[in-house]
Amino acid sequence: MGLYKNWCDATREKDKRKRYWTYVEKDGGRDEIRDDLAETIRSHYDRLQRIAEDVERLGYNVAAKILSEAMPQTPKGRSGDLGEILATELVEEEIGLRVPVRRLRYKDGRNMAMRGDDFIGAGYDGAGEKLWLLKGEAKSNKVLGKTTVTSARKVLNRDNGRCTPDSLLFVANRLLESNDPDDNELGRSLRDEVGLKTLRADRIDHMLFTVSGNGPHASLKDDLDATGTNRDHYVVNIHVEDHQDFIAAMYQEAEDLGDD
Template sequence: MRAHQRKNKRKHYWTYVEKDGGRDEIRDDLVETIRSHYDRLERIAEDVKRLGYEVASEILNAAMPQTTKGRSGDLGEILATELVEEEVGLRVPVRRLRYKDGRNMAMRGDDFIGAGYDGKGEKLWLLKGEAKSNKVLGKTTVTSARKVLNRDSGRCTPDSLLFVANRLLESDDLDDNDLGRSLRDEVGLKSLHADRIDHMLFTVSGNGPHASLKDDLDAAEANRDHYVVNIHVEDHQDFIATMYIEAENLGDD
């Protein structure tokens, strides 16, 4: 990807476009990343060892969406999650697509939540995210996403935060438990100020960054870090279909 990142105080405007040959370079890694958001890679490997590639593929397929809309929405969340962890430096500690009620159903609540601590490792820091994946991105979608980010006074919705907290508290990792307790406390205390709850509006689209994205960022209040992101994939729908076909096929080697 070719990246163009602009920053104005606490407002970040990031746009990405594929570079020549870039898709082939990241294809295998992206396919594996997609799989990892639906199940643990070690669990998939265990299925292959016990049952063979064909049956293991069937098990994986049962968790992955089969509709165009479902795949598009899920891939938006997957790419957003990876970007937050690579570029923002917060964890998205729960891969929530593993917990869907039905593989073709969209999950309710915040699309993704980033969490961590400040530079001193003391104060909790959150990121509330909304992901949109569209063949054609327009103002209506951007306005709708911003409305979702602003609800609950800009805080992560309590049910979404509690879901992440409880998954972390179920972990065998003590650091996960500590973060889970911090998140669970925040559900009740609501002690975080706006300047420690960042917002990200993440988009993937076939038409590139619509002018409404920059307008939306310019209009946002400067009381928190705002990230507005667009990944331009010209063959948006074909790209998604191909990636899911490859992710579902575990191969035979």
């Protein structure tokens, strides 16, 4: 789909294993990706095929009500969820790892934040043999500041920088329930890692992902500069000036399934 390619202009800086990426909306970029992003948001709460089946059985209005029941209705809930959605899409589009489980489909309540790592990217190295992980923390704020950045880094560093066992096991078990042999293989690798903990730090990348109305706060670069060099670090900011209006509009778009 190329969500970010069509939506934003990117600036990327790299210093050894540290990457600092900032994105700013292109003129007309939001209109370019509006429909695709709305569909992407839906897909994080339910399978698109299942939504289509609801439409066929019950019509657009009832299908939209069912979908709406899975989506948060508070500004805070929507902001947090959209941060995770945009982070997931960035990992898969720009880094090439899979975020194999759309965990927002498994929330206990639509307005509740989920516990554990915000997103986990997974795959294998170039030889296709050794497991590779990315542990991610996503923050979405109208005004991003140092307190939020410091808090996110603290979460990334917990468990000695490893993906938390409960988060990794959750992903592993969902993959093992799949009918796809590749999903099963990856799920088995993740489940083994929960018990064996054999992955070295240099194969567990970290991403601090932010979307904010005030753009990249200086604390983001300071935070990246202070990190170690034993793993790949990604610090990312998506600048959306009308942050709250953008979120409200995109959820309205996502909930509207149309009538044709």
